[in-house]
Amino acid sequence: MQTLDLIVFLIYMGGITLFGASFYSKDKSASTFTLGNSNFPTWVVTMSIFATFVSSISFLGLPGNAYQSNWNAFVFSLSIPVASLMAVQFFVPLYRKLNSPSAYVFLETKFGLWARVYVSACYLLTQLMRIGTILYLLALPVNALFGWDILTIIAITGFVVMGYSLLGGIQAVMWTDAIQGIVLIGGALVCLLYIVFSMPEGPGQIMTIALENDKFSLGSFGSSLTESTFWVVLIYGVFINLQNYGIDQNYVQRYMASRSDAEAKRSALWGGMLYVPVSMLFFLIGTALFSYYTAMPEALPAELRDIAKSDRVFPFFIVDVLPPGLTGLLIASIFAAGMSTISTSINSSSTVILVDYFQRFSKTELSEKTAMRVLYLTTFIISMLGIGIAFAMINVKSALDAWWKLASVFSGGMLGLFLLGAFVDKINRKGAIVGGVLGVLLILWMSLSPIFWTDGEMQEYASPFHAYLAIVFGTMVLFLTGFLISVIAPRKHLPEDTAAGS
Structure with a gap:
């Protein structure tokens, strides 16, 4: 055979x-x-x-x-x-x-x-x-x-x-x-x-x-x-x-x-x-x-x-x-x-x-x-x-579960930045950076804290949410933070906004 x-x-x-x-x-x-x-x-x-x-x-x-x-x-x-x-x-x-x-x-x-x-x-x-x-x-x-x-x-x-x-x-x-x-x-x-x-x-x-x-x-x-x-x-x-x-x-x-x-x-x-x-x-x-x-x-x-x-x-x-x-x-x-x-x-x-x-x-x-x-x-x-x-x-115990969790960790707010750029006209770049930092920190906490904070005093601070939601919450935090800061303090258009290299 x-x-x-x-x-x-x-x-x-x-x-x-x-x-x-x-x-x-x-x-x-x-x-x-x-x-x-x-x-x-x-x-x-x-x-x-x-x-x-x-x-x-x-x-x-x-x-x-x-x-x-x-x-x-x-x-x-x-x-x-x-x-x-x-x-x-x-x-x-x-x-x-x-x-x-x-x-x-x-x-x-x-x-x-x-x-x-x-x-x-x-x-x-x-x-x-x-x-x-x-x-x-x-x-x-x-x-x-x-x-x-x-x-x-x-x-x-x-x-x-x-x-x-x-x-x-x-x-x-x-x-x-x-x-x-x-x-x-x-x-x-x-x-x-x-x-x-x-x-x-x-x-x-x-x-x-x-x-x-x-x-x-x-x-x-x-x-x-x-x-x-x-x-x-x-x-x-x-x-x-x-x-x-x-x-x-x-x-x-x-x-x-x-x-x-x-x-x-x-x-x-x-x-x-x-x-x-x-x-x-x-x-x-x-x-x-x-x-x-x-x-x-x-x-x-x-x-x-x-x-x-x-x-x-x-x-x-x-x-x-x-x-x-x-x-x-x-x-x-x-x-x-x-x-x-x-x-x-x-x-x-x-x-x-x-x-x-x-x-x-x-x-x-x-x-x-x-x-x-x-x-x-x-x-x-x-x-x-x-x-x-x-x-x-x-x-690794389950390749599918491992892949999905890793995808959430490494996504790191990628989607949030893209949606912010695609659907918000006037963006405050500092707001986007703040949103990016908050989004990534949230994703890391939701994805990694249940793994490393399994016992001891830190256990109560581990994320209670399912790991699949890391990209969801991370993206929403990044998008909403960037959007709200852009609405409150819109950045004036500058020449370099459209002068990025290819």
Whole structure:
């Protein structure tokens, strides 16, 4: 079985790597590396945005989360239409008009250089954590199937993605995204169908067991702010997805890579909307797995019956139950999900470092040769740092929960600054700084105090709120503080307000 699966897996890995590397050319410029001359078909941009949403965090984390608990985390997906419509109405036109490869030039025009540096740094930290989390999750099924060392798998995967990202730039990233998006949807559908028709008493047994255990629950509809209720996850999802669409370089770079404003809007809308049914597919897989192993508990090893190891149940099923060849296809699908997101993060991060740091602070205009050296070097460094973070993720209890909490910490008020700049005409920059400081302090307190102040005298000062609300409260404090100070003491327009560098 392992031989056939290994062949399927290696064919996929080799094929996608060679395809991505085929975009390399000696006359490549920084513009083609970061935007591909803005000449991508709409469907490619759409699938690339979708593939950016979906990663191994989704492919393994969502089924693991559904297996462990219920469909509470699916509420996050229900918030995506709100962000998609906001993108079409406000965000895409804003960035297309600005016409810069970086999402953070806009913030400098509104608040000054400090905002551009601060938010771009937060973005880079977020992407490093994302790359590390995904690399770790990708290693799980390969470790289960072939018994290879997890550290070795992480390193090889990281180098493979770095290779075609470095050689092909955003053209390699977006075209492989499109292919990988199709592969991962097909693989997930095949897996769900196999589970459904493998139940001892037929497909209906999945629903019977799931309903008996309340596995389709979307969470409590109560007003508690200390638990992961329906409303807490929904509000968290709205804020995170507004941040994705509004200030995340991964998405903004795709708006700019589209051929026209109309095509960028269509891609932004449907790229996000496609994630809703696909995420439902992942939750169905997790619920179906719960029913499968409830009906046949002897099929699950004792060490995986610990609910804390739910992330490992789906990889085990892929290896233990699926027939030869199909196992290799599913692992290829998982890698399709993860590799597309990793390559996006690598390319976008190197773009940010070039545009927001090297070009912004250089006293002379960078030559194309120097710009390409910066892009190549930063692609390598970001990849290596991501691999190191993946090593550190090995002992994390739940990759999905860890990612969501880290995303809140590193968001650091990014969304609040963006909304303040986008929807408030006359801004007092000192007010924005005050709001930023208060927002970040609140986020750090809400995210970290429950972890470090677990006992002793400091315990009573720990945040009582759910960690998902950190970005919500932090964003609101930053926005409202900046808005109120701007209303009370509006800053007069100065020439430098519109003289920010690109």
